[in-house]
Amino acid sequence: MKLSFTAADEQFREEVADWLNDNLQGEFAKVRYRGGPGDEHHFVDERKAWERKLAEGRWTCIGWPEEWGGRAASIEQQVIFHEEYARAGGPGRMGHIGDTLTGPTLLAFGSEAQKAKYLPPIRNGEAFWSQGYSEPGAGSDLAAIRTRAVFDEATGQWQITGQKVWTSLAHESDYVFVLARIDRESKRHHGLGFFLVALDQPGVTIRPITQLTGTAEFNEVYFDDAVCSADDIVGAPGDGWKVAMGLLGFERGVSTLGQQMLFQTELDEIVRIAKGNGASRDPDIRQRIAEAHIGLRTMRYNSMRMLSGGEDGSLSREAMIYKLYWSSWHRNLGKLAMDVLGPEAELVEEGPYELNKLQSLFLFTRADTIYGGTNQIQRNLIAERALGMPKEPRGSAK
Amino acid sequence: MKFAFTDEQRMLRDTSQAFLAAESSSAAVRTASTSEQTYDPELWQKICEDMYWQGILVPESCDGLGLGWVELAIVLEAAGERLLTAPLFAVAQSTVALKLCPQTDIRDALLSAIVGGDVISLAMSDQRSGWSSCGVTANDRSNTTLLSGTARFVPFGAAASKFLVVAADASGSQSVWVIDAAQEGVVTEHTPTMDQTRAMATVSLENVAVSVDQLLADDAASLVDKTLALSRILVVADQVGVAQASLDISVDYTKERSQFDRTIASFQAIKHKAADMMLKAESARSLLYYAACIADAWFAGEADDAALEEAACMASACASEAAFFNAGSGIQMHGGVGITEEYDIQLYFKRARATESFLGRPAEMREALACQLLDGGAS
Structure with missing residues (x-):
């Protein structure tokens, strides 16, 4: 070691x-x-x-x-x-979606023409991408996708109709990759396609979603006969699920230690405030600051184990717990920040609703345990994949 | 950067697990832990002769294996997993204390004796006011020193042939002595405990005369602190094993138990509990092997005291809670049979409880860290 x-x-x-x-x-x-x-x-x-x-x-x-x-x-x-x-x-x-998601996907599954067209602008910081997976009816149950893609023989283009949601920074991006259903009769992860779609076109409408912080970084994206060319489907029609899931295999956790560096900055700020306002003498706060410190260090060594793991890229046990661990830790940190500040935490100093960093941290970390797979979904994955426990039976309990 | 076992370490883990699966079965643990000796001397002899675990940390110059903390942690983790009822922790702790004493012939002879299979236990604390509270006094009488007082929670004390005794003189200065268990004035009493797999004893000394030949270290306050920190890492290894085994046997049980025409392992209420247990076990394991690496670095002069203290406190707080959470949740996952004597989960629950408070509770560990983080220094 x-x-x-x-x-x-x-x-x-x-x-x-x-x-x-x-x-x-x-x-x-x-x-x-x-x-x-x-x-x-x-x-x-x-x-x-x-x-x-x-x-x-x-x-x-x-x-x-x-x-x-x-x-x-x-x-x-x-x-x-x-x-x-x-x-x-x-x-x-x-550029992180282009760098870490679009790029590796095209490198693994894309045609030479797709690589030549899309990779250089990502590499050169000239094209920005967003991710079109979730839909109003397809959140945790991603395979319930209903957005449709139909090939129009007359124009030689794919026509896409439907709605995506929680699309980060769509309004600031040039492209979105879209998982859409090609075969109307298909179910679940069958009959899907993975499309590369320009956002600046008449068939695309982007509406920001205002969050509890008063700000908006997520969007709803509506496709109303939006088009992309016949060459803009990655992999074969029907292989969309395979391509989309391939993305997960590229995630080796290389950004985790950097993420933790940002968490450390936040924790340092909370410690600084606690020392300044006397909260550092409160026995409960002392315990929780120590616990936060332990948690962050735990994440570091969990990550280092994950990064040292099998060369085959398979998801190790350490990798499976990572999302559940950091999201829960970060959410607790947001609450700790509020408790260290006490009543002062409530004060909004810049109007009308310009929150400071710790207030945003507190409110926005409630999203951490939801996006990218809720904590409940993460626990299902851990139980099923790492511990070999049976899947929940599908179907109706209405 | 390769925070993973080497091939040799993986092999050590596999052979340790296989050996204990055969030798430290549920039945063997139950027999040994309720026997008069509180352990199985034959198994201990096998460990000493075939596995050599008692010699892992002992330098080769003293007949040991001269291996490091990662290797020791691997073996102690396997021991926790199988509830090993043998004085392995006791001699590992004494080895740590001896390694911190100045090098002398007496010290080296004691390390060699441990490799030979002697059980030597550390009599360090009376636990009146924490684990660094010393209950034995050393009175100087012309040419001899007399030791009097009590040490409690001495691991496998009733099985020990010798004790390393920490004593304080009138000025509070601490020293470390070796005494024979049979020496005049020494009374060792096995103290029955809820957890029967880790025997404890009370060692009472009344005017035990010791000579300079028996003195291992003077001005030992720092030595005691370091012994405590390093001993905590040994306990953590055991707790990681307990946390892992509690998860494994509970998940296995839920896969077999059927209710409402399904195995109960298919219910999310059970799966989510199991997922939380795995998260805790893996996290404790990460901090264990981090602390083991720091312990090696500290002995090599590459990590400072604060880093060692921090690593031990973090790992101890995390692993204590992981072991207790997993064993407690394990009982719940077992349902009614979880509270019966017949099933093993209750044995893990008791071992988790015992180790949680041994050498410091999680809240004490966190307070020590808070002192580092908030008060700009050690507690």
């Missing part, structure tokens, strides 16, 4: 840190620590410009093969990049 990185990896770390230090300056100084969950709506244009800056330095898509402009970075190097990016206060990545 070895907790430290190799000398070569540490040299890579220095290179990343130096570049970020040199470039998160001037016009980009104001985007430091901005964006990310709960703050996605801020400095969008500046953060897009930052993506182009990253691209100049070859710091977008570092896990991609060199042939497509990546660095073919190892797992360790990707971890280090994310850590240093978070440490430097790099803003929430506008």
Whole structure:
């Protein structure tokens, strides 16, 4: 067992840190620590410009093969990049869906023409992507998708009709990948297609969803005979589920240590406040701050086990508990922040409803245990896949 | 960065688990833990002669294996999983204390004796005001020193041939001595406990005369602190095993038990409980092996005292709660049979309870961490 990185990896770390230090300056100084969950709506244009800056330095898509402009970075190097990016206060990545979802999907399942058309703009920080999976009737039960795609022989285009929801940053994106039903008679994960759809077209309407924070980073996206070309379906018609689920296999947890760096920043802020306002003498607060510290460190070593796991990319036990662990921890941290602040926590200092960071943290972390698979779904997955317990029988209990 | 077992470590885990599956069965544990000796000397002999677990941390110069904390944690985790009823923890703890004493011939002879199978237990605390509370006094009388007082919760004390005794003089300065269990003035009493798999004893000393030959360390306050922190990591390994086994046997039971024409393992109320148990067991395991790596680094001079203290406190708080939560939830998943003597889950529940308060409760561990985080120093 070895907790430290190799000398070569540490040299890579220095290179990343130096570049970020040199470039998160001037016009980009104001985007430091901005964006990310709960703050996605801020400095969008500046953060897009930052993506182009990253691209100049070859710091977008570092896990991609060199042939497509990546660095073919190892797992360790990707971890280090994310850590240093978070440490430097790099803003929430506008390009992260393209970098970590669209790109790997096309590299695995896409045609050469699709790669040539879509990969370079992602790599160069010029095209931004969003994800069209969830629907009003297909949340936890994703396979219940009803959005339809019909091939129009006359125009040679796919026509897409339906509604997607919880689409992060759709209003700031250029494309969305859409999981849609090709065969009207098909059920569940059969008969689906995976489509690459431009958002700027008459058939697409985007409506922001105002959240409990008063801000909006999620959207409803309506497709009303929206079109994409015959070449814009990834994989064979009917293989959409396979392509969509393939995405999950690409997630090796390389961003987890970087995510934890941001959590550490939040916890440090809470500790600073507790020391300042005397909450640090409250026995209950002391216990909870210690517990938060233990939880964050636990996440780190859970991640390091996950990252050191099987080379085959199979989801290990540590990987399966990760989402459940961090979302619960983060939600508790939001409440801890409020309890450390006491009655002051209520005060909204900038009108009409401009919440401060900890207030946003408290409110938005209620979403953490829901999006990306609710805690209940996560527990089902753990029980079924890791512990071999039987699936819940399907069907009606109405 | 490779936070995973090496091939050798994986092999050690597999052979340890296989050995204990055969030798520390439910029936064997029940027989050993209720026997007069409180353990099975034959099994202990087998462990010492065939497995050599008592020698893992002992340097090769003292006939040991000279291995590290990860290896020891692997074996102790397997021991917890099978409720091993043998003085393995006791000698591991004494080995830790001896390794912290200055190197002398006497010390090295004691380490060799442990490798030879001698049971040596640490008599450290009277538990009047916490685990660092020393109940034995050392009075200087011209050429000899007299030890008097009591040490409680001495692991497998009734089986020990020698004790390492922590004593305090009139000024409060602590020292460590080795005494023979048969020495005049020493009375060892097995103290029956709820958890019968980890025997405890009270060792009473009345004017036990000790010579300088028996002195292992002076000014031992720091040594005692470090022994406590490192001992907690040993307990954590046991607790991770208990947490894992509680999960495994409970899930197995729910897969067999049928109600409403379904196995109860198919109910979400059961599945979600099991998922939480796995999360706790895996998290405790991550902190255990982190703490084991830190312990190795600390002995190598590559980690400081604060890092060791932090690692031990975090792992202890996490693993204590994981073991208790999993064993308690395990009883609930078993339903009515969970509270019967016949099923093993109650044995894990008792071991989890006993280890949770042994060497410090989770709340004490968190308070120690809070001192580091909020008060800018140790407690």
